Amino acid sequence: MPTYRADINxxxxxxxxxxxxxRSTWVLGTIGTLAVIGTVGFLGAKNYLxxxxxxxxxxxxxxxxxxxxxxxxxxQNGRMIGHRGPWLGEPLKLADMPSHxxxxxxxxxxxxxxxxxxxxxxxxxxxxxxxxSSGEKSQGGSTLTQQLVKTMLLTPEKTYRRxxxxxxxxxxxxxxxxxxxxxxxxxxxxxxxxxxxGVEAAAQRYFGKSARDVNLAEAAMLAGLAQAPSKYNPTxxxxxxxxxxxxxxxxxxxxxxxxxxxxxxxxxxxxxxxTDPVAVLDPDILGYAFDHIDKRARAIAGSSAPDLVVTVTxxxxxxxxxxxxxxxxxxxxxxxxxxSQGAVVTIDNxxxxxxxxxxxxxxxxxxxxxxxxxxxxxxxSFKSFVYAAAMMDGFTPATVRIDQPVNIDGWEPKNYTxxxxxxxxxxxxxxxxxxxxxAQVGAxxxxxxVAETARSFGIQSQLRPEYSLSLGSSExxxxxxxxxxxxxxxxxxxxxPHLITAIRSTSGExxxxxxxxxxxxxxxxxxxxxxxxxxxxxxxxxxxxGAKLGKRPAGGxxxxxxxxxxxxxxxxxxxxxxxxxxxxxxxxxxxxVTGGLLPADVFKAHMRAVHQGLPxxxxxxxxxxxxxxxxxxxxxxxxxxxEAMESxxxxxxxxxxxxxx
Numbered sequence: 261m262p263t264y265r266a267d268i269n270x271x272x273x274x275x276x277x278x279x280x281x282x283r284s285t286w287v288l289g290t291i292g293t294l295a296v297i298g299t300v301g302f303l304g305a306k307n308y309l310x311x312x313x314x315x316x317x318x319x320x321x322x323x324x325x326x327x328x329x330x331x332x333x334x335x336q337n338g339r340m341i342g343h344r345g346p347w348l349g350e351p352l353k354l355a356d357m358p359s360h361x362x363x364x365x366x367x368x369x370x371x372x373x374x375x376x377x378x379x380x381x382x383x384x385x386x387x388x389x390x391x392x393s394s395g396e397k398s399q400g401g402s403t404l405t406q407q408l409v410k411t412m413l414l415t416p417e418k419t420y421r422r423x424x425x426x427x428x429x430x431x432x433x434x435x436x437x438x439x440x441x442x443x444x445x446x447x448x449x450x451x452x453x454x455x456x457x458g459v460e461a462a463a464q465r466y467f468g469k470s471a472r473d474v475n476l477a478e479a480a481m482l483a484g485l486a487q488a489p490s491k492y493n494p495t496x497x498x499x500x501x502x503x504x505x506x507x508x509x510x511x512x513x514x515x516x517x518x519x520x521x522x523x524x525x526x527x528x529x530x531x532x533x534x535t536d537p538v539a540v541l542d543p544d545i546l547g548y549a550f551d552h553i554d555k556r557a558r559a560i561a562g563s564s565a566p567d568l569v570v571t572v573t574x575x576x577x578x579x580x581x582x583x584x585x586x587x588x589x590x591x592x593x594x595x596x597x598x599x600s601q602g603a604v605v606t607i608d609n610x611x612x613x614x615x616x617x618x619x620x621x622x623x624x625x626x627x628x629x630x631x632x633x634x635x636x637x638x639x640x641s642f643k644s645f646v647y648a649a650a651m652m653d654g655f656t657p658a659t660v661r662i663d664q665p666v667n668i669d670g671w672e673p674k675n676y677t678x679x680x681x682x683x684x685x686x687x688x689x690x691x692x693x694x695x696x697x698x699a700q701v702g703a704x705x706x707x708x709x710v711a712e713t714a715r716s717f718g719i720q721s722q723l724r725p726e727y728s729l730s731l732g733s734s735e736x737x738x739x740x741x742x743x744x745x746x747x748x749x750x751x752x753x754x755x756x757p758h759l760i761t762a763i764r765s766t767s768g769e770x771x772x773x774x775x776x777x778x779x780x781x782x783x784x785x786x787x788x789x790x791x792x793x794x795x796x797x798x799x800x801x802x803x804x805x806g807a808k809l810g811k812r813p814a815g816g817x818x819x820x821x822x823x824x825x826x827x828x829x830x831x832x833x834x835x836x837x838x839x840x841x842x843x844x845x846x847x848x849x850x851x852x853v854t855g856g857l858l859p860a861d862v863f864k865a866h867m868r869a870v871h872q873g874l875p876x877x878x879x880x881x882x883x884x885x886x887x888x889x890x891x892x893x894x895x896x897x898x899x900x901x902x903e904a905m906e907s908x909x910x911x912x913x914x915x916x917x918x919x920x921x
Contacts, residue, residue, distance in 0.1 A: 328345055328346050328566070329345050329558075329566045329567070330343075330344065330345030330346050330347070330348050330566065330567045330568070330766070331343070331344050331345060331554055331557065331558075331567075331568045331569075331570060332344075332568070332569045332570070332766075333539075333546070333550065333553065333570050333571075333572050333574070334569065334570070334571045334572070335540070335571075335572065335574060335575065335576060336571065336573070336575075336761070338571075339540050339576070340539050340540065341539055341540045341541045341546060341572070341574065341576055342539045342541055342543065342546045342550050343539055344550070344554070345455070345567075346455040346456070346457055347455055347456045347457065347461040347464075347465060348457055348458060348461055348567050348766045349448070349457075349458045349459070349460025349461035349462070349463070349464060349470075349471070349766065350460050350766055350767055350768055351444075351448045351458070351460070351766070351767045352444070352447070352448060352458075352459070352460050352471055352472065353444060354440055354443065354444055354447075356471075356472055357447075357459070357471055357472060357474075358472075358473075358474065358475075358479070360475075360476045360479045360480075360512075360517070360518065361447075361459060361471060361474060361479045361482070361483075362443055362447065363479075363512060363515075363517040363518075364476075364479040364480050364482070364483035364508050364512060364517075365404075365443075365446070365447060365459075365483045365486070366404070366443075366515075366517075367483070367508060367511035367512040367514075367515050367517060368483050368484060368486075368487075368507065368508045368511050369404050369407070369483070369486060369487075370403050370404035370405075371511070371515055372403075373403065373404050373405075373439065373443070374439055376403060377431060377434050378403060378405045378406070378427070378430035378431040378432075378433060378434040379403060379405075379406065379427045379430055379431060380403050402426070403430060404442070404443070404446055405430040405433055405434060405442055405446075406426045406427065406430040407446070407450070407486075408430075408433070408442065408445060408446045408449065408450075409426055409429040409430050409433055410426050411449060411450065411451070412449065447459050448460070450486050451486075451489050452482060452485040452486065452489055453465065453466070453485065453489050453493055453495075454489070454490070454493070456489075459471040459474075459482050462482050462485065463478070463482065466478075466481075466482075466494055466495065466531070466533055466534065467531060467532070467533070467534060468534035475526070475529075475531075476509075476518065476522060476523075476525075476526040477505065477526035477527070477529055477530055477531050478531045480505040480506075480508040480509050480512070480526065481494060481501055481502075481504075481505040481508075481531050483505075483508050484501065484504035484505045484507065484508045485501070485504075487504075492504045494531070494533050495533055498533065502530055505530075505531075506527060509523045509526060509527065510523075540576045541574075541576050541579055541580070542580075543623070544583075544622065544623045544624050545579050545580060545583045545618070545623075546574075546579065547619075547623030547624075547627065548617060548618060548619030548620060548623055548627070548629040548631065549572075549574055549579070549614075549617040549618075549619070549759065551627060551629060552617065552619075552629060552631075552632055552759065553570060553572055553759050553760060556759070556760060557570045557760055557763055560760070560763060560771070560772050561763055561771045561772065565765045565769075565771055567765055567766040568763055568764075568765065568766075568771070569763070569764050569765070569766060570760055570762070570763050571760070571761045571762040571763075572759050572760055572761065573608075573611075573613035573614055573615060573758060573759050573760070573761060574614065574615060574616065574617070574759065575615040575616065575870075577869075577870065578606055578615040578616035578870050579615075579616050579617075579618065581616070581865075581866050581869040581870050582604040582606060582616040582617075582618040582838075582866050583604075583618045584865075584869075585604070585862045585865040585866040585869070586602045586603075586604050586618060586621065586840075586862050586866075587621055588865065589602075589858055589861045589862045589865070590602055590621060590842070590858070593858055593861075594858075596851070597850055597851045597852075597853045597857075597858065598844070598848070598849070598850045598851045598853075599827070599842050599843065599844065599850045599851075599853050599858060600621075600844050600845070601620055601621060601630060601842070601843060601844060601845055602620070602621065602630070602840065602841060602842040602843070602858075602859075602862065603618060603619050603620060603629075603630035603631040603634070603738050603840070603841045604616060604617075604618045604631070604738075604838065604839070604840050604862065604866060605617050605618075605631050605738050605739050605742045605838065605839045606742075606836055606837070606838045606866070606870065607742055607743055607746055607757055607836060607837050607838075608835070608836055609746050609749050609750050609832065609834070609835060609836055609837055610750075610835075611755065611776070612743070612746070612755030612756055612757050612758055613757075613758060613759075613761075614739070614757050614758065614759045615836070615870075616838075616866075616870075617629075617631050617632075617739070617759070618631065619631040619632070619633070626845075628845070630738065630841065630845075631737070631738045631739050631841075632737050632738070632739050633737070634737060634738070634841070635721060635735035635736065635737055636735055636736070636737075636821065636825075636826045636841065636843065637732050637733060637734070637735055637821035637822070637825070637826055638732040638735075638736050638741055638819050638821070638826070638828055639731065639732040639819035639820045639821040639822075639826060639827075639828060639855065640693045640695070640698070640731065640732060640817065640818060640819045640820065640855070641732060641741065641817045641818065641819025641828045641829070641830050641855060642714070642729070642730070642731070642732035642734075642736075642819065643690060643693065643698045643730065643731070643732070643817065643819075644690070644745070644748070644791065644795065644817050645710060645713050645714040645717060645719075645744070646698050646701055646702045646705075646710050646730045647686055647690055647698075647701065647791060647794065648713050648717070648783065648787065648791055649705050649709050649710045649712070649713035650686070650701050650704075650705055651787040651790060651791065652713070652784075652787065653704075653705045653709070655686060655701070656790070657685060657686060657687040657790050657793065657794055658685050658686075658687065659685065659686050660683050660684065660685055660686075661683070661684070661686060661689065661697045661700050661701065662682060662683050662684075662697075663675070663680050663681040663682060663683075663684055663689070663694050663696050663697055664680050664682065664696060665680065665696070666696050666699060666700055668699060668700075668703045668727050669727065671699075671727050671728060673695045673696055673699040673728075673731060674695060674696075675694060675695050675696060676693065676695065676820075676854075680696070681694070684697065686701065686794075687793075687794050687797060690794050690795070690797075690798060690802075690817070691794065691797045691798045691801065691802030691803070692802055692803060693798075693802070693803045693817075693818060695731055698730050698731060699727065699730050699731060701730070702727065702729065702730025703727055703730070706725075707724075707725040707726055707727055707729045707730070708725040710723075710725075710729055710730060711723040711724075711725050711729060711734075714744065716754070716782045716783070717744040717747045717754060717782060717783070718740055718743045718744040718747070718754055718756070718757075719736055719740050719741065719744050720740055721734065721735060721736045721737065721740060722734065732819060732821065738828075738839050738840075738841045739757060739839075740757075741828070741830055741839055742757075742830055742837055742838065742839030743755075743756070743757040743837075745816075745817075745830045745831075745832055745837050745839070746832065746837045747782060747783055747788065748788055748791050748792045748795060748815065748832065749792060749815070749832045749833070749834055749837065749879060749880065750779060750788070751785045751788045751789060751792075751880050752781060752782060752783035752784055752785050752787070752788035753778075753779030753780065753781060753782070754779060754780050754781075754782040754783075755777070755779045755780070758774065760772070760774065761773075761774045762774065788880070789880050789881055789882055790881075790882065792815055792879050792880060792881040793815075793879075793881035793882055794815075795815030795816055795817055795832075796813060796814070796815040796879055796881050798815065798816060798817055798818070799814050799815055799816050799831065803818045803854075803855070803856045804816050804817065804818050804829060804831065804855070804856055804860055805856070806856050806857065806860040806861065806864070807829060807831050807856075807860040807863045807864050808864070809833065809864065809867055809868060809871070810868075811876060812833055812871060812876050813833065813834070813876075813877075813878055813879045813881075814831055814832065814833050814867070814879075815831065815832055815879060815881070816829060816830055816831025816832060816863070817829070817830055817831075817855075818854060818855030818856045818859070818860065819855045820853070820854040820855050823849045824849045824850045824851070824852055824853055824854070825843055825844070825847055825848070825849055825850070826841065826842075826843045827841070827842045827843060827850065827853045827854055827855050827857065827858060827859050828840065828841050828842075828855045828859055829855045829856070829859035829860045829862075829863050831860075831863050831867070833867065833871065833877065833879070834877035834878065834879050834880070835871070835874060835877060836867075836870070836871075838863055838866060838867055840859040840860075840862045840863050840866075841859065842858050842859050842862070
């Protein structure tokens, strides 16, 4: 009989093997697929989470990384006269602070700071449970280290990728820095208010003291700011800041950092908030000079020091006087005279220190600094260098030339008054700003000699060696022209102008310290005294008589470029030299404004203000006497004629006419 059962068993066995094979293949395929998916998913997740992960900087760089540039200006007495950028205090070590300062931070921000390795797993789990149970994100689990790397290296976005990267960087930081170093870095870099970073800057801004000296109540308030600097800002939300500081004190007690009695005393004696320190100078007054100083200071310091404290030569009273004097004159006469802008520079003769630099009427609306950035024709204010060069070539103040029509290789300069006076000394020619005589003298000694003399006095702008240079045809800026004039009252000594005496970082590191240098002899003493005497006459009885300072001796020279585009007055006392320029930015003509009018008015108002309380000092200038009897008679004759003809002087000072003066 056939064995069907056996056949059936064999068939079933074969079928079972086939099913097992198919199942195994499916399982293996599924596992493989899942493995591939898992690998792809892992790699994708890893790439997503690690994308854009920044490198951790080295120790030194961490203190400067991601810090916006900041600069503070101090005057010679250490007063803050200006500040730009965030407020950064001097970096402090933990040993520099009272123990309750770092303890307050740890109590409220990271109680287990010394127990974890950058990420506190217990805190994360606790925050997760609380957030799930409350149905909202009421707690966070970030450690102090995580907060630090987030502030320094990451964006503020609230994503899982950012949190993952935060954790990675925090663990890396803990391998590079010690716990005390991390805590110090955190306390010196954490934001504690609007543009206020670190406990030192915050203590100074809120309490008017260093973080070295804060008491327990003040420390608790500073520590409480870290969570929400705007919400708990004590200058705006004092009650909220007090409530937050009490929370800090409670955590300090719970962690055994202070006693209950100490906390009660702190609560009974809450912090007193000082008024925000205000710079001595209004930013609109300081702005032009600040821009110039910022650029020069950073050129000196280089990129390694983004936070600078710069001691400058500016005098707050001088700055205020210069701005006020300029604006007062232009507010009164500017519209009528079609004069819209101006600039003022004052320099200490004995040091070269720039005590005032005002580059315009309104810094907020226009930051172009006309004291250093504007290149304009100086007109007749350049004649002083023509006669200075002539002295070196054998001329004296009593040398006579004829005021008459002249033609110098086709160039025919005209006088401002359009009149000719005949023979006169060069003293009279400078005093009345006679163009024909200055042109003749310049042509005799040569334009190159004139340019060389001006450069030796400190003019750095390009001077074209052409005949018209004698009447100020080459452009200069106000700072260099004013500084060049200091050579006259300094008896021939030139000193480079400077605004910066010292630069340091906020950490106290010295970056630059200017060494005072003696003046450089560029002009003989006798000639300097003679030119000073001639420029004194210009103020006493010449075109600059509107700049007289009463009994205080002063010298100077007016200047007006062609078509009244620029009006200058550069003048000095024995103590200081001030230059004033008035004109329009579009180079349009003013309405017959000469150097003897508006610029002289600004000079007089400003110099009277800044000389208040200073002794009256004589200029180093001899009387206009010579030994030669013939020349002496000419001097006396033309001197009396000039004094008698006040109308001529008034015309030369700006009452009418055209041309350079």
